Amino acid sequence: MKKYRPNISDVARLAGVSTATVSRALSNPSLVSEATRKAVQGAIATTGYRLNETARNLRHRRTGGIVALVPNLANPFFSQILSGIASVLGPAGYNLLIADTRTAGADRLLDYAEPSRADGLIILDGSLPAAALTGRIPMVEACEWVPGLAAPRVKIDNRAAAGLAVNHLADLGHSRIGHVVGPAGNVLSVARLAGYEDTLRSRGLPLMQSAIYQGDFSLESGRVAAEVWLQQPQDTRPTALFLASDAMACGFIGEVQRHGLSVPRDVSVVGFDDIELIAHISPPLTTIRQPRTAIGQIAAERLLNRLRGGEDTDQDTILSVELIIRASTAAPRL
């Protein structure tokens, strides 16, 4: 008389039918007569029966779960993508499993790409080893991507997006335009830097090593970049900067202001991502908006489509970005 958990045979016994019939009544009611269906439903109600997903999954050779591999769960940038993913996966009957690739060891990575762990994988971390992931369960990549991994990608054109930012600054009349790059080796950093350089060249603007600052997407690295910039001679340092993330742009502006300078009077700043907060700081930040929720949703949809056996052309989905002009950019001081 303990808290006995009723199973399908308890229901079957009570309803006076076989377990096969109960199973059919639940998953394919049209195969069962009206009368027995009622009986089964009654038995379910009185026993309080609930289906055991694990057993069903075992039989179906699936897990009902999708793993998202994120580089750093604590980074708010990802939470909106995850939100988009969750909004698609939930209604589709899949569980969203989240694994932090920094917390989890590299060996654990293999476990996550196991068919017995998850039915599919969404990769948000481009720094993972391609070898460990190829030929495993179905997967898609979102935002970042792993070079050499054959998986559909849902992303933006980072190179062109960087161009939008730099062109905006050039249009305002800036000629010494700097760039704070993301983490070394990161695919996004590389693409955005390339876009920055492309655009300077196409506009006939000087490309100076001293105008490129190392960063890692974090607030603190933006602050450090500002320290470097502040120490450069005023007549040669950039009058405008494009930073590869909004977080860095925040850190940069904060430090510059703390030294008594003003944005955009003394320096124009463009960020990247359009995280919610930066519209509310002062000055509100000019930035490149990435459709983060949509990226997550589309990635999830493409994965589900694949799992359902749908045709998938393996083509990348490129979502469009938008230059959001706010108050952190202006013409250079004469």
Next chain:
Amino acid sequence: MKKYRPNISDVARLAGVSTATVSRALSNPSLVSEATRKAVQGAIATTGYRLNETARNLRHRRTGGIVALVPNLANPFFSQILSGIASVLGPAGYNLLIADTRTAGADRLLDYAEPSRADGLIILDGSLPAAALTGRIPMVEACEWVPGLAAPRVKIDNRAAAGLAVNHLADLGHSRIGHVVGPAGNVLSVARLAGYEDTLRSRGLPLMQSAIYQGDFSLESGRVAAEVWLQQPQDTRPTALFLASDAMACGFIGEVQRHGLSVPRDVSVVGFDDIELIAHISPPLTTIRQPRTAIGQIAAERLLNRLRGGEDTDQDTILSVELIIRASTAAPRL
């Protein structure tokens, strides 16, 4: 000859032993002789066998998953708590499932508290119905809590924390101190408001209805509160405000600055949470620091301890907070 997935009997056949022995060699090697253990390991290596978790879980009547119920995944406040949870769950061999309680319907909630879905539950949303959650799988509450639900809680003393903030403002010499509350009905809003009122009373300061502004933790609601405050007569409106979240404080400061006023010269501001970004805006925000990662970790540990049959005293864990004084607070202008 398709992509046949080897199972335990394939391994057993190749190693010349029974499946029982293979199972033992994997889960309890001391029961198996040195020689057979080697043979099994060899067979595993040549077949490329990997254990099917679903099958094991079925037999063990567990799922290997822990569900975290978050009110809004897109809110960066939660990502750091989740990060703390993930850092404990991963190494312990549990999967972290994340469900957004807004995306998921109320009926889906029941599914998440099912033993066949997850072994345990971490509740981060205090607005869930207690009735739907009582008597289900083991659970703990973190940060927020559901009134009337009997589950161990890991949280801070919100009332006392609000007191820290208000006392700080009073100590600076402010006598008209306002408060922007969180979402109506939210347990945190209620506790922080109570702490605010307590402290005003104990300091003998006036408690005015016009100094209490409705908010909902969001940036935008902080901005709206600023609009209201700006329209109040300068000689009666608060000279200092305590806001129930950093996001609201950001929105408030941004709007105030946009109207040409300066913080803290014209108004002092204290936030709540200490999200990373607000140390970098200008002025850097004075706030109450919540140990978010630790909250997540401890919640996860308490849940695991319970699942392992450990004694759990059902007592709440109260973590301490800290007043971080930065530059958004100062003595009132004379």
Next chain:
DNA sequence: GAGCGTGATGTAATCGGTTTCATTAACGAT
């Protein structure tokens, strides 16, 4: 009335492991 299609249901195999119980061999003690 024989033959046959159809609908409803039961039997039993199956998914891939774990674990109880039984069996056997080896070894030391009596």
Next chain:
DNA sequence: ATCGTTAATGAAACCGATTACATCACGCTC
């Protein structure tokens, strides 16, 4: 030589569902 003990292993039940196949009753056709 016999008994008891222990270590190592296999046979088979089991976890809780799904589903291929068999069965049976019914109604229809010719």
